[in-house]
Amino acid sequence: MKFVHYLEKISGIDVYGITSFFIFFTLFLVMLWWALKADDRLIEEVKNIPLNH
Amino acid sequence: MQVETFYYDNRIVKNFAFATLLWGVVGMLVGLLAAVQMYLPAANFGLPFTTFGRVRPLHTNAVIFAFVGNGIFMGVYYSLQRLCKTPMFSKALSAIHFWGWQLIIVSAAITLLAGYTTGKEYAELEWPIDIAITLVWVVFGINMFGTILQRREKHLYVAIWFFIATWVTVAMLHIVNSFEMPVSLFKSYSWYAGVQDALVQWWYGHNAVAFFLTTPYLGIMYYFLPKAANRPVYSYRLSIIHFWALIFIYIWAGPHHLLYTALPDWAQSLGVVFSIMLIAPSWGGMLNGLFTLRGAWDKVREEPVLKFMVVAITCYGMATFEGPLLSLKSVNAISHFSDWTIAHVHVGALGWNGFLTFGILYWLIPRIYQTPLYSKKLAGTHFWIGTIGIVLYTIPMYWAGFTQAMMWKQFTPEGTLAFQFLETVTHIIPLYIVRSIGGLLYLIGVFVMVFNIVKTVRAGSLLAQEEAQAAPLLEDTPVHGKEYWHKWIERRPLQMLVFSFILVAIGGLLELIPTFLIKSNIPTISSVKPYTPLELQGRDLYISNGCYVCHSQMIRPFRDEVARYGEYSKAGEFVYDHPFQWGSKRTGPDLARIGNKYPNSWHYNHMLEPQSMSPGSIMPSYAWMLDDPIDTASTPAKIRAMQRLGVPYPEGYDQVANADLMKQAESIRTKLAADKIKTPANREIIAMIAYLQRMGTDIKGMPEATTQQ
Numbered sequence: 001m002k003f004v005h006y007l008e009k010i011s012g013i014d015v016y017g018i019t020s021f022f023i024f025f026t027l028f029l030v031m032l033w034w035a036l037k038a039d040d041r042l043i044e045e046v047k048n049i050p051l052n053h
Numbered sequence: 054m055q056v057e058t059f060y061y062d063n064r065i066v067k068n069f070a071f072a073t074l075l076w077g078v079v080g081m082l083v084g085l086l087a088a089v090q091m092y093l094p095a096a097n098f099g100l101p102f103t104t105f106g107r108v109r110p111l112h113t114n115a116v117i118f119a120f121v122g123n124g125i126f127m128g129v130y131y132s133l134q135r136l137c138k139t140p141m142f143s144k145a146l147s148a149i150h151f152w153g154w155q156l157i158i159v160s161a162a163i164t165l166l167a168g169y170t171t172g173k174e175y176a177e178l179e180w181p182i183d184i185a186i187t188l189v190w191v192v193f194g195i196n197m198f199g200t201i202l203q204r205r206e207k208h209l210y211v212a213i214w215f216f217i218a219t220w221v222t223v224a225m226l227h228i229v230n231s232f233e234m235p236v237s238l239f240k241s242y243s244w245y246a247g248v249q250d251a252l253v254q255w256w257y258g259h260n261a262v263a264f265f266l267t268t269p270y271l272g273i274m275y276y277f278l279p280k281a282a283n284r285p286v287y288s289y290r291l292s293i294i295h296f297w298a299l300i301f302i303y304i305w306a307g308p309h310h311l312l313y314t315a316l317p318d319w320a321q322s323l324g325v326v327f328s329i330m331l332i333a334p335s336w337g338g339m340l341n342g343l344f345t346l347r348g349a350w351d352k353v354r355e356e357p358v359l360k361f362m363v364v365a366i367t368c369y370g371m372a373t374f375e376g377p378l379l380s381l382k383s384v385n386a387i388s389h390f391s392d393w394t395i396a397h398v399h400v401g402a403l404g405w406n407g408f409l410t411f412g413i414l415y416w417l418i419p420r421i422y423q424t425p426l427y428s429k430k431l432a433g434t435h436f437w438i439g440t441i442g443i444v445l446y447t448i449p450m451y452w453a454g455f456t457q458a459m460m461w462k463q464f465t466p467e468g469t470l471a472f473q474f475l476e477t478v479t480h481i482i483p484l485y486i487v488r489s490i491g492g493l494l495y496l497i498g499v500f501v502m503v504f505n506i507v508k509t510v511r512a513g514s515l516l517a518q519e520e521a522q523a524a525p526l527l528e529d530t531p532v533h534g535k536e537y538w539h540k541w542i543e544r545r546p547l548q549m550l551v552f553s554f555i556l557v558a559i560g561g562l563l564e565l566i567p568t569f570l571i572k573s574n575i576p577t578i579s580s581v582k583p584y585t586p587l588e589l590q591g592r593d594l595y596i597s598n599g600c601y602v603c604h605s606q607m608i609r610p611f612r613d614e615v616a617r618y619g620e621y622s623k624a625g626e627f628v629y630d631h632p633f634q635w636g637s638k639r640t641g642p643d644l645a646r647i648g649n650k651y652p653n654s655w656h657y658n659h660m661l662e663p664q665s666m667s668p669g670s671i672m673p674s675y676a677w678m679l680d681d682p683i684d685t686a687s688t689p690a691k692i693r694a695m696q697r698l699g700v701p702y703p704e705g706y707d708q709v710a711n712a713d714l715m716k717q718a719e720s721i722r723t724k725l726a727a728d729k730i731k732t733p734a735n736r737e738i739i740a741m742i743a744y745l746q747r748m749g750t751d752i753k754g755m756p757e758a759t760t761q762q
Contacts, residue, residue: 020563024301027556031297035290047289049210050279053135053521 060518073123080115088489097673102166106599124410128273138523142199153189169239172596215272222264230257247627256307263303287344295337304560309380313609315624328380335373342366357432361412368404390639393454424513438498445491449484474642578625586710591744605636619646646749654728678737
């Protein structure tokens with residue numbers, strides 16, 4: 001039994017890996033973009049929530 | 054605008070705080086006992102329920118789910134009310150959550166010591182308790198979301214994101230890993246078998262660390278560290294990015310617990326890649342924590358709360374740097390199954406979880422009791438005793454792990470193994486002794502804290518209902534700064550829940566599904582047969598006594614392991630193993646091919662008094678197995694449960710299984726009698742011997758061509 005070749009036995013298995021990486025990197029880029037573009041005043045307000053009570 | 058007056062519930066916070074103190078002491082005491090048992094077998098006291106195999110699961114469960122669990126709830130119940138500017142959604146649900154969780158802890162302690170266990174690490178509790186955990190977790194979820202939905206603060210602070218992700222992921226992990234087939238009220242078999250069971254278990258096990266010991270504590274850190282330092286978190290932007298990256302990546306990393314095992318290679322590689330990627334978001338959180346203190350380091354010198362937090366965050370940084378390194382196959386080949394893992398885990402547990410909990414307790418108790426801490430000096434003493442304790446604990450364990458792995462792999466110039474397994478154990482015993490001293494110091498520190506907190510509580514009075522005021526949240530509450538689409542999720546808890554769930558579910562599904570699909574593609578090894586009824590009973594004794602805590606059943610394809618234990622393990626060998634018993638630590642040798650290695654009489658004497666067969670062994674005695682009868686009444690139900698799980702026993706076999714059991718037992722009894730050992734055939738030791746002698750032997754009957762593949 002060759003367990004190293006499991007992947008080859010399921011047709012289209014590569015779609016699992018590619019999809020997950022695609023989702024992750026899209027999400028990561030969108031979050032990065034949002035975080036960098038977010039308004040300073042909004043960030044300042046939210047980050048001070050714990051101190052405002 | 055009309056300002057509303059409301060009251061924060063501090064009583065529930067106090068309850069969870071006291072519970073975390075109590076269970077912390079209990080869990081660490083049990084851990085200390087386990088540490089002593091590692092070099093003093095007499096400390097097992099010769100009783101089933103005080104033997105290491107049961108004490109160790111009690112220790113891990115107590116510190117994870119009782120100490121840290123109550124610590125999480127303490128932090129969440131305190132911070133969530135204030136971050137949402139509203140009391141908890143329901144006092145009744147808070148009470149049910151609190152008492153339900155304590156009841157689960159008590160029943161867990163009793164059943165684990167009594168030997169009722171599923172045999173899956175950190176998921177040992179049997180099915181009725183699993184159901185109770187699910188129900189209490191749902192109660193916690195309703196209470197948490199109810200609170201968030203009635204909040205008076207527009208934005209969800211990042212701590213709440215961590216709480217939401219924790220809740221949804223722990224629910225998913227617990228439910229998926231706990232699928233089991235009940236045999237009786239306190240016995241079940243894992244739904245999955247062998248390779249699949251291993252993957253699900255370590256997908257769970259790793260993410261229990263991620264979503265029980267890490268994400269909730271990060272959430273707590275993001276609230277209590279700014280409070281204690283009296284300054285906002287260093288970078289809120291960084292917290293957003295590291296949150297999403299962390300929860301997405303973490304869920305994939307589980308297979309790094311199974312490197313070089315019979316788990317398919319692609320799953321191992323996936324685990325390695327994502328584990329390496331984890332450094333980035335983990336260090337994002339660590340740096341965000343430490344940088345929050347920039348310009349406030351003078352406070353750290355004077356304030357014990359901050360001292361505890363700084364060491365906690367530093368330990369988090371060290372553990373999350375080491376974790377990815379341990380996931381590299383070359384490093385893992387050395388570290389796995391050795392005490393290195395124990396060292397790694399305790400940097401996180403004692404440093405990150407322990408110290409953060411202590412810091413929060415020192416900060417929180419004086420506030421809800423409206424009085425200064427009884428003694429800052431004592432808290433400082435606790436800090437130093439605890440820190441030295443961590444150092445004395447972990448360094449010997451790193452040393453022991455590295456030494457043992459080197460000794461395991463050492464060959465003589467003639468090409469034979471340089472050391473017997475036992476030599477590698479006796480060699481590191483001094484390190485075990487130092488470790489237990491480190492643990493003792495850490496525990497003494499905890500007692501100092503308990504004294505300090507008791508004194509503080511006595512001097513103050515509980516502010517059970519803390520008055521607060523805030524304006525209600527209206528749809529048109531003005532927002533400072535520009536609006537962005539992110540408000541779609543950042544202000545809406547249910548979207549946050551759904552989105553977090555999708556992220557973690559993607560990781561889970563993409564990793565688990567192919568392994569399950571593959572089942573049909575595994576060429577089953579024809580010579581691998583289901584266990585006989587006697588062997589099955591023996592296997593259940595093996596599980597019930599926690600043998601898996603010290604013995605692995607997984608020979609990795611390394612020269613030294615093949616030379617020491619025999620042919621490396623194949624995935625097809627485990628298809629009837631509900632649950633799998635690969636183990637994670639070799640305090641004793643691997644048992645995957647123990648079958649037929651020694652005569653029955655050797656096992657009999659070894660279980661009675663291990664030191665008589667292996668001088669210097671630290672294995673406890675299992676003398677009671679020589680007297681206790683096999684529970685044959687359970688055999689039919691066990692066979693039926695296995696049949697339902699797909700194990701191919703013939704139709705109606707449950708009715709004749711006990712006859713086969715007695716026949717096999719009789720043959721073992723006869724062989725023992727030939728070696729002048731007199732014992733009735735129906736004793737537990739007979740079942741145990743049957744199982745041990747079966748292990749790893751099936752494959753020996755297969756044709757050469759198949760084994761070579």
